[in-house]
Amino acid sequence: MKYSARTLALQALRNHRGWPAAWRHAAPKKSYDVIIIGGGGHGLGAAFYLASQHGISNVAVLEKGWLGGGNTARNTMTIRDNFLYPENVRFHHAAVNAWHSLSDELNFNIMLSKRGMITILMSDRDLSDAHRMVNTTALFGAEHRVIDLDELQQRLPMIATPGRLPVVGGIYHPNVVLARHDAVAWGYARAASNLGVDIIENCEVTDILQDDRGVTGVETSLGRIQTRKLGMAVAGHGKRVAAMAGVNLPIETIPLQALVSTPIKPVLDNVLVLRGFNTYFMQSDKGELVMGAGTDPYPSYSQRGTPQIPEAIIAAILQVFPMFERMKFLRQWAGALDITYDNTPIISKTPVAGFYVDVAGSGGFKTTPLAARLHASLIANDRPDPIIEAYSLERFGSGRLILERASYGNR
């Protein structure tokens, strides 16, 4: 069923009793052309693009839990493009632009909201770094702009400038958007399912099978399924799943925390970043302040995180925005991030023929549509698009790392 004003009106006349399920709950077939492990935004997206752009619709997405229940549900919805190194600037600039048409492409409202972001700078060092970043990224068409204290105060009248930590200016990032994270998984699932993709929840992959020509299938909690092409879009457990194929991914699992306040009336339109405190926050459509932290100080699979992190970022935010002092803290959680040594994703072939990975996004929600599309083309064509050549697994052997400091995995 196509979603439209007409459908909505017709359903309203029937008291909304006639809406069909958005996607089919499929049982696994014996074999598929492609299997994707991981039913989050990246995995469902890859399945959708395989079917819509490469004509491969005999595809299954295997999800251990429920659809979109991992880091797709745990991120802070922020889609940003403030990166420094050429490979990342190109990739993330294109990634942000890929969001704009997504609602139309999927016929599903992902509630894209063009908020813009402001990085608040608190030292002369920050300011000179900001000029470097803005000028470097301008070469690749990114549109960041350094703003002075006057403009910053005009945009954020509630900012406390004479605090212990002087605010000296900011960077305005006009392209930053928010999108409803769950809707991204649901939209991709619905669109992929309509094109014939099987979405199989509660199906845990327990082994990856191969012969001398490469991948032959997977062993799952629902039995053996055959395939010659296997894509992995797993967050938090990428190393463990890849190890089933004998591939040792250079990643470590570290919690990344977020927290929200109780809702208040609209007070903030931009996403705000406090540089130097590893924190950022924004106001959601529901009115909550959503705050994100840097990574925890040690690796863990626990999706809780360590309590000194929220304490520190709340203290930092209150230094600069004392008006939020009496707000109530509502809830806190962590996502298990797969982080590479250089905080840069791996979207790559592996030493095992027919086994492809899209992992370690270091906060990978923001790249979902582009990473999924390029993962799909990698699987279909067995060669990477030029834009992701730098994200190959081989960089760890050649030493051609991209030491990106703007990812949240930065420590």
Next chain:
Amino acid sequence: MIQIDCPYCGKRNEDEFVYGGDTGHRRPEDPAGLSDAEWCEYIYSVPNTRGWANETWWHVRGCNRWITIQRNAESNEVRPASQNESHG
């Protein structure tokens, strides 16, 4: 907050410590004798165990010693490293 039992100072909050890594991830004895692939594996790949592992922690805001404990990376429970299994 994890409470780590330092053998010298007793139970202390984790924020007095700095994580030092999995004791199973040790610098190879003879780096020059390794292939590039083996060396890269040591540099970039950590064990990342889901479950119990021996780890070193530095009690930097306490007695300043390095200690070895066991931590479960799934639940964040900690217990003393058993003498038999300790690598560090």
